[in-house]
Amino acid sequence: xxxxxxxxxxxxxxxxxxxxxxxxxxxxxxxxxxxxxxxxxxxxxxxxxxxxxxxxxxxxxxxxxxxxxxxxxxxxxxxxxxxxxxxxxxxxxxxxxxxxxxxxxxxxxxxxxxxxxxxxxxxxxxxxxxxxxxxxxxxxxx
Numbered sequence: 001x002x003x004x005x006x007x008x009x010x011x012x013x014x015x016x017x018x019x020x021x022x023x024x025x026x027x028x029x030x031x032x033x034x035x036x037x038x039x040x041x042x043x044x045x046x047x048x049x050x051x052x053x054x055x056x057x058x059x060x061x062x063x064x065x066x067x068x069x070x071x072x073x074x075x076x077x078x079x080x081x082x083x084x085x086x087x088x089x090x091x092x093x094x095x096x097x098x099x100x101x102x103x104x105x106x107x108x109x110x111x112x113x114x115x116x117x118x119x120x121x122x123x124x125x126x127x128x129x130x131x132x133x134x135x136x137x138x139x140x141x142x
Contacts, residue, residue, distance in 0.1 A: 027067035060133035068125035
């Protein structure tokens with residue numbers, strides 16, 4: 001079993017419309033991917049008291065948190081770019097993968113559904129972003 005450090009798991013976004021490259025989120029502290037599958041109940045009186053199910057639609061969502069910084073660098077995606085895509089209602093292309101090596105990854109498109117910036121007294125300012133997938137999520141092997 002291959003165990004890796006969670007620090008190496010990153011969410012990369014192609015935040016700028018028409019950009020050629022994806023960049024990891026600026027000062028990210030955590031990221032997550034959730035994949036769900038709905039079911040359709042097809043139980044009848046002939047089901048002997050048990051549910052019968054069919055597979056339904058699949059969906060996915062992503063989220064990330066990080067330390068706030070409005071200074072963009074050439075190799076990261078900053079919260080201002082996330083805000084622009086959210087306000088323009090444009091989907092972003094993403095990769096959810098290990099940053100340190102090629103291999104297992106998930107890719108697709110998603111809409112930014114939530115963006116929060118928080119700053120407490122004597123605390124580091126943070127941001128949170130939530131994305132809902134559109135279309136299929138791909139799991140290409142490298």
